[in-house]
Amino acid sequence: xxxxxxxxxxxxxxxxxxxxxxxxxxxxxxxxxxxxxxxxxxxxxxxxxxxxxxxxxxxxxxxxxxxxxxxxxxxxxxxxxxxxxxxxxxxxxxxxxxxxxxxxxxxxxxxxxxxxxxxxxxxxxxxxxxxxxxxxxxxxxxxxxxxxxxxxxxxxxxxxxxxxxxxxxxxxxxxxxxxxxxxxxxxxxxxxxxxxxxxxxxxxxxxxxxxxxxxxxxxxxxxxxxxxxxxxxxxxxxxxxxxxxxxxxxxxxxxxxxxxxxxxxxxxxxxxxxxxxxxxxxxxxxxxxxxxxxxxxxxxxxxxxxxxxxxxxxxxxxxxxxxxxxxxxxxxxxxxxxxxxxxxxxxxxxxxxxxxxxxxxxxxxxxxxxxxxxxxxxxxxxxxxxxxxxx
Amino acid sequence: xxxxxxxxxxxxxxxxxxxxxxxxxxxxxxxxxxxxxxxxxxxxxxxxxxxxxxxxxxxxxxxxxxxxxxxxxxxxxxxxxxxxxxxxxxxxxxxxxxxxxxxxxxxxxxxxxxxxxxxxxxxxxxxxxxxxxxxxxxxxxxxxxxxxxxxxxxxxxxx
Numbered sequence: 001x002x003x004x005x006x007x008x009x010x011x012x013x014x015x016x017x018x019x020x021x022x023x024x025x026x027x028x029x030x031x032x033x034x035x036x037x038x039x040x041x042x043x044x045x046x047x048x049x050x051x052x053x054x055x056x057x058x059x060x061x062x063x064x065x066x067x068x069x070x071x072x073x074x075x076x077x078x079x080x081x082x083x084x085x086x087x088x089x090x091x092x093x094x095x096x097x098x099x100x101x102x103x104x105x106x107x108x109x110x111x112x113x114x115x116x117x118x119x120x121x122x123x124x125x126x127x128x129x130x131x132x133x134x135x136x137x138x139x140x141x142x143x144x145x146x147x148x149x150x151x152x153x154x155x156x157x158x159x160x161x162x163x164x165x166x167x168x169x170x171x172x173x174x175x176x177x178x179x180x181x182x183x184x185x186x187x188x189x190x191x192x193x194x195x196x197x198x199x200x201x202x203x204x205x206x207x208x209x210x211x212x213x214x215x216x217x218x219x220x221x222x223x224x225x226x227x228x229x230x231x232x233x234x235x236x237x238x239x240x241x242x243x244x245x246x247x248x249x250x251x252x253x254x255x256x257x258x259x260x261x262x263x264x265x266x267x268x269x270x271x272x273x274x275x276x277x278x279x280x281x282x283x284x285x286x287x288x289x290x291x292x293x294x295x296x297x298x299x300x301x302x303x304x305x306x307x308x309x310x311x312x313x314x315x316x317x318x319x320x321x322x323x324x325x326x327x328x329x330x331x332x333x334x335x336x337x338x339x340x341x342x343x344x345x346x347x348x349x350x351x352x353x354x355x356x357x358x359x360x361x362x363x364x365x366x367x368x369x370x371x372x373x374x375x376x377x378x379x380x381x382x383x384x385x386x387x388x389x390x391x
Numbered sequence: 392x393x394x395x396x397x398x399x400x401x402x403x404x405x406x407x408x409x410x411x412x413x414x415x416x417x418x419x420x421x422x423x424x425x426x427x428x429x430x431x432x433x434x435x436x437x438x439x440x441x442x443x444x445x446x447x448x449x450x451x452x453x454x455x456x457x458x459x460x461x462x463x464x465x466x467x468x469x470x471x472x473x474x475x476x477x478x479x480x481x482x483x484x485x486x487x488x489x490x491x492x493x494x495x496x497x498x499x500x501x502x503x504x505x506x507x508x509x510x511x512x513x514x515x516x517x518x519x520x521x522x523x524x525x526x527x528x529x530x531x532x533x534x535x536x537x538x539x540x541x542x543x544x545x546x547x548x549x550x
Contacts, residue, residue, distance in 0.1 A: 035546045039546070295414035345548070
């Protein structure tokens with residue numbers, strides 16, 4: 001029989017996180033710090049609105065680009081929160097989560113051989129989506145000494161005459177790194193100088209703990225070369241609703257809309273009605289969640305520093321990224337032993353790129369109580385490891 | 392600062408002080424001082440515990456009694472309220488706007504115990520015009536807490 005599979009798909013590795021979950025699910029009283037989604041329930045008023053829309057029989061497709069009411073509200077929100085001005089009619093598209101937006105943006109913009117710069121450690125989908133869109137991924141390894149921010153020097157060094165798109169994954173999963181205005185300005189200068197486009201994945205934009213998030217699209221001359229991606233999953237604890245959006249110049253949105261139209265039709269209707277409520281009336285819920293994440297963030301940072309583990313202070317998302325290099329083990333070995341010996345599941349940094357070696361991704365989308373128990377166990381593990389290594 | 396401390400301990404009076412210090416991002420000693428001051432000023436009036444007695448298997452009846460009273464010259468409702476709330480079996484007394492004057496909640500072991508309080512003590516008071524007793528059949532949510540408890544963490548580790 002002929003091989004049914006495409007050569008391209010066979011080059012793509014599955015995500016490395018799953019393996020740990022399989023072990024955790026079989027282990028009694030294991031604590032997981034591995035999940036990358038909010039522990040909060042979607043605010044009740046949002047869920048109630050969804051139920052109401054179902055009762056009213058709003059179960060048809062929406063227009064391909066999404067509900068007008070939702071797009072209008074998103075445009076208002078981007079204006080009031082991030083000083084971004086998008087025309088809801090021509091520069092916006094409602095997608096099935098931020099993930100779909102990443103995929104179709106790359107497919108709409110890449111020709112074979114075009115290079116896409118992917119700063120790592122970062123979310124697992126940029127690289128495979130680039131490959132599937134016939135692009136060539138070029139990884140930029142971010143460094144802890146720069147707090148995992150992208151520097152203009154690193155960017156310059158990676159640019160070739162084939163470079164077309166720079167992915168900007170900030171606030172960052174898995175490091176928690178953010179890019180502040182002055183960091184972004186330097187990057188924007190390089191981007192403009194080399195005539196690049198930016199795909200800015202700002203799904204964690206509501207979860208910053210230093211200053212309010214700045215979108216690279218709001219900098220002078222950047223809106224016309226940026227595809228902005230955001231959504232409701234992290235800000236409004238709505239992961240399962242699968243709802244995101246892309247904002248970009250009309251020419252790009254038009255082509256993304258074609259892919260979306262033919263592959264997806266439209267984002268889930270119930271979720272779109274729910275999202276209208278979320279974006280109009282849930283600022284307080286978002287603030288409450290942010291406050292809780294921030295408390296947990298400070299708690300974890302304090303515990304890791306007391307343990308003597310090197311850990312830079314993350315100012316975004318809900319992850320902390322401590323270094324375990326002192327033990328001379330790989331991230332995978334460390335995570336596997338931690339799970340077996342102390343029953344705590346964390347994700348090895350290498351799941352997010354080779355330069356994640358020597359780090360762990362710890363999610364704080366868990367209650368403080370849960371975190372305390374988990375950190376007590378990690379403390380024991382680290383103490384034992386140091387004793388074993390004669391430190 | 393007081394408002395923030397109160398908002399947190401109102402939800403969880405057992406909160407660990409070191410943890411609260413982190414959450415509020417202020418020194419533990421300052422919080423302790425504020426708490427002590429607020430206890431003395433009677434801003435914090437007590438630290439009762441919310442119990443789901445159904446799960447203990449202990450029979451309890453809670454009644455919400457709507458009471459209409461005659462207010463007294465110069466004293467309003469305060470004197471009547473005091474006569475009622477001084478009974479230890481009374482849980483709470485609120486002055487209410489609307490169709491009646493005082494809302495009295497009462498906990499007893501049996502319906503008989505509650506009704507004898509009403510017929511022997513409450514109704515015979517000179518100032519009490521009438522009472523209407525509502526028994527609670529099931530508590531779904533109390534003090535912002537859902538009695539059924541939180542649900543299990545069903546999230547999975549995906550990418």
